[in-house]
Amino acid sequence: xxxxxxxxxxxxxLARINVNQNIFPSLKKELQDILALFDExxxxxxxxxxxxxxxxxxSQPTREDQVTEVNEREKLQxxxxxxxxxxxxxxKVIDGED
Amino acid sequence: xxLHKFSISQLLDGLKNKQFSSTELTKHYLKRxxxxxxxxxxxxxxxxxxxxxxxxxADKRYHDDKALPLDGIPLAHKDIFCTKGVLTTCGSKMLxxxxxxxxxxxxxxxxxxxxxxxxxxxxxxxxxxxxxxxSYFGPVKNPWNLRNVPGGSSGGSAACVSAELAPVATAxxxxxxxxxxxxxxxxxxxxxxxxxxxxxxxxAFASSLDQGGVxxxxxxxxALVLEAMSGHDPKDSTSLNYEAPDxxxxxxxxxxxxxxxxPKEFFEKEMPEYSQxxxxxxxxxxxxxxxxxxxxxLRNINLSLPIYYIIAPAxxxxxxxxxxxxxxxxxxxxxxxxxxLFMRTREEGxxxxxxxxxxxxxxxxxxxxxxxxxxxxxxxxRLVANDFLEAFEKVDVILSPTTPGTSFKAGEKTNNxxxxxxxxxxxxxxxxxxxxxxxxxxxxxxxxxxxxxLIGNSLEEAxxxxxxxxxxxxxxxxxxxxxx
Numbered sequence: 001x002x003x004x005x006x007x008x009x010x011x012x013x014l015a016r017i018n019v020n021q022n023i024f025p026s027l028k029k030e031l032q033d034i035l036a037l038f039d040e041x042x043x044x045x046x047x048x049x050x051x052x053x054x055x056x057x058x059s060q061p062t063r064e065d066q067v068t069e070v071n072e073r074e075k076l077q078x079x080x081x082x083x084x085x086x087x088x089x090x091x092k093v094i095d096g097e098d
Numbered sequence: 099x100x101l102h103k104f105s106i107s108q109l110l111d112g113l114k115n116k117q118f119s120s121t122e123l124t125k126h127y128l129k130r131x132x133x134x135x136x137x138x139x140x141x142x143x144x145x146x147x148x149x150x151x152x153x154x155x156a157d158k159r160y161h162d163d164k165a166l167p168l169d170g171i172p173l174a175h176k177d178i179f180c181t182k183g184v185l186t187t188c189g190s191k192m193l194x195x196x197x198x199x200x201x202x203x204x205x206x207x208x209x210x211x212x213x214x215x216x217x218x219x220x221x222x223x224x225x226x227x228x229x230x231x232x233s234y235f236g237p238v239k240n241p242w243n244l245r246n247v248p249g250g251s252s253g254g255s256a257a258c259v260s261a262e263l264a265p266v267a268t269a270x271x272x273x274x275x276x277x278x279x280x281x282x283x284x285x286x287x288x289x290x291x292x293x294x295x296x297x298x299x300x301x302a303f304a305s306s307l308d309q310g311g312v313x314x315x316x317x318x319x320x321a322l323v324l325e326a327m328s329g330h331d332p333k334d335s336t337s338l339n340y341e342a343p344d345x346x347x348x349x350x351x352x353x354x355x356x357x358x359x360x361p362k363e364f365f366e367k368e369m370p371e372y373s374q375x376x377x378x379x380x381x382x383x384x385x386x387x388x389x390x391x392x393x394x395x396l397r398n399i400n401l402s403l404p405i406y407y408i409i410a411p412a413x414x415x416x417x418x419x420x421x422x423x424x425x426x427x428x429x430x431x432x433x434x435x436x437x438x439l440f441m442r443t444r445e446e447g448x449x450x451x452x453x454x455x456x457x458x459x460x461x462x463x464x465x466x467x468x469x470x471x472x473x474x475x476x477x478x479x480r481l482v483a484n485d486f487l488e489a490f491e492k493v494d495v496i497l498s499p500t501t502p503g504t505s506f507k508a509g510e511k512t513n514n515x516x517x518x519x520x521x522x523x524x525x526x527x528x529x530x531x532x533x534x535x536x537x538x539x540x541x542x543x544x545x546x547x548x549x550x551x552l553i554g555n556s557l558e559e560a561x562x563x564x565x566x567x568x569x570x571x572x573x574x575x576x577x578x579x580x581x582x
């Protein structure tokens with residue numbers, strides 16, 4: 001299946017990765033080569049086969065909903081690129097007056 | 099004393115008998131690192147002060163007769179395992195300044211057994227690569243030949259153990275990242291059953307495939323360290339609810355009468371003559387030890403590579419969505435709006451291979467393609483699993499090459515992702531079905547080592563190590579180390 005320019009732009013936006021125009025054609029070719037690898041699966045008969053999402057077919061355990069962690073905001077925010085008054089700073093996301 | 103030539107049990111004896119202290123041993127390794135690692139680039143961080151502090155604590159415990167099981171033995175951790183207060187980069191610009199606020203269970207367990215951390219090892223970015231050339235911190239060199247790659251993604255762990263800059267190292271394996279570098283660097287490398295080793299604090303790549311393990315110079319060393327780091331962990335919901343397996347008690351038991359499967363599909367692949375010869379010689383060694391050989395068929399094994407390159411990128415695209423330039427990690431300069439912040443942070447913070455895989459993963463999970471790719475791959479995964487189930491009704495372990503050949507020249511495959519992916523053609527199936535696998539050295543070609551792979555049934559790490567150990571008792575390949 002060929003990957004179109006439009007599709008590549010869409011998935012790049014979905015993945016929130018900017019793709020520089022300089023590398024767009026070579027990236028498209030690389031991704032197409034990888035996608036071509038998947039054609040082989042079309043030959044496999046999987047009509048009565050259940051999907052396998054866990055390598056050992058185990059399900060997730062549950063536990064009582066208890067608080068196990070203490071609040072460590074300051075410690076955890078030490079790794080944040082931009083913080084003010086305990087808040088993560090990002091560019092404005094709501095339109096309107098400042 | 100050539101302390102770097104000692105096995106772990108020899109080191110433990112020496113420490114117990116006060117022949118040398120953990121501080122002396124640790125300094126010996128730190129000195130070797132400072133002398134040789136500029137050439138190899140196997141470490142991202144060397145934690146000298148912490149190592150000497152831990153060694154001193156171990157020495158005090160020996161003095162007080164309160165020694166822990168692996169007390170005072172130095173090791174290196176792959177830089178994918180979070181270590182509190184120490185840089186944990188995962189080989190990426192994205193995490194180049196990340197100081198983990200907590201430690202991984204693997205680190206905690208080995209620390210609680212007395213092991214001394216020498217540093218954090220280099221790796222392919224986010225564990226994606228087979229040559230250690232995708233690291234933001236520069237490529238790692240193969241100690242056997244500096245122009246060659248050490249394999250990946252645990253290339254730093256492999257290079258440092260092979261160059262005797264650490265007695266042993268932790269590593270992780272999503273599609274072969276322990277076994278392939280083990281083969282290319284002449285080491286023993288084991289990936290246990292999925293869920294044996296906790297993934298808590300191990301930076302995620304593909305969560306249903308990732309598994310921690312060990313790179314060492316012998317099966318016996320691997321057994322000691324793997325046993326110490328295994329076992330149920332309530333902090334990892336995919337951790338298997340079993341106690342750590344006993345990997346030592348049966349390691350010396352003979353393998354006479356046990357059955358080894360040879361998957362015909364693996365042996366039909368084109369292989370260099372030297373590979374065939376090495377594997378044939380290994381088969382002879384096992385025959386002389388009384389093992390029986392059975393031809394088996396893994397009919398759907400050729401689907402493994404496409405299945406892997408759908409599932410791994412799909413899970414990677416989900417796991418790596420957390421890197422947004424907001425909470426931790428790299429952030430681009432002067433973002434003009436929120437989308438610009440995300441999109442340039444991720445463009446600039448991730449390397450080319452990581453971005454390729456995120457994009458592939460996003461594609462196969464996107465509306466309209468989910469059934470055709472992701473769901474289809476999960477169904478085919480069961481076909482592969484069924485083949486293994488059937489095979490293990492007849493045999494104890496499965497033997498194959500680990501890699502298509504010996505180590506290759508740096509730069510040789512960097513422009514061709516598909517050719518790089520073929521490096522893992524023999525190792526990927528065990529990850530897809532969660533089975534334990536190991537690689538041990540079984541030959542050499544033009545001065546470069548080569549490994550063979552043994553795959554075991556679920557939870558049968560002890561049997562795998564028994565097979566590896568009996569081979570190593572009767573051969574010397576694992577004793578060959580490169581001249582630095």
